[in-house]
Amino acid sequence: MALLTSTECISRYGAAYKESNMVLWDVPTELEIGVIPKRIYCNKDMLIPLTLALKALIATGYVKELKTWDGCFNIRQKRGARSMSLHSWGVAVDLNSSDNQFGKTYEQLKKIGKNPFTDGFLQCFRSAGFDCGGDWVKNPDRMHFQLRK
Numbered sequence: 001m002a003l004l005t006s007t008e009c010i011s012r013y014g015a016a017y018k019e020s021n022m023v024l025w026d027v028p029t030e031l032e033i034g035v036i037p038k039r040i041y042c043n044k045d046m047l048i049p050l051t052l053a054l055k056a057l058i059a060t061g062y063v064k065e066l067k068t069w070d071g072c073f074n075i076r077q078k079r080g081a082r083s084m085s086l087h088s089w090g091v092a093v094d095l096n097s098s099d100n101q102f103g104k105t106y107e108q109l110k111k112i113g114k115n116p117f118t119d120g121f122l123q124c125f126r127s128a129g130f131d132c133g134g135d136w137v138k139n140p141d142r143m144h145f146q147l148r149k
Ligand SMILES: [Zn+2]
Pocket: 087, 092, 093, 094, 143, 144, 145
């Protein structure tokens, strides 16, 4: 399954610094759960999928796993690669970063005493239209959820 790329983001949204598709989203009160900010600066293409993901987390109870909001928009390069991170266009979010360190699998994180997201949590994002970094065999990124292509 092919992932959304930075090249596609450039053709869809233009150069990241232009912030052309970015909005300051007033998060609906019913989604103001735990660590979710009251306002999120993100790509407008994220509004529906993110709403669906948060609703699914609440409906299933997996929302209890959510501990930290670690950001959406951030113009930077991808970790360990030369291309730009999809965070540069506000189409990805990071959650519970300290328990879901980059490059480590669920089992590796468990072994060092971390509490990585369960598959049920990831499923709430998959069903809402996201690709989960936790599903990547090469360079797993369990904190990372990005808009599906
Ligand atoms: Zn990320």
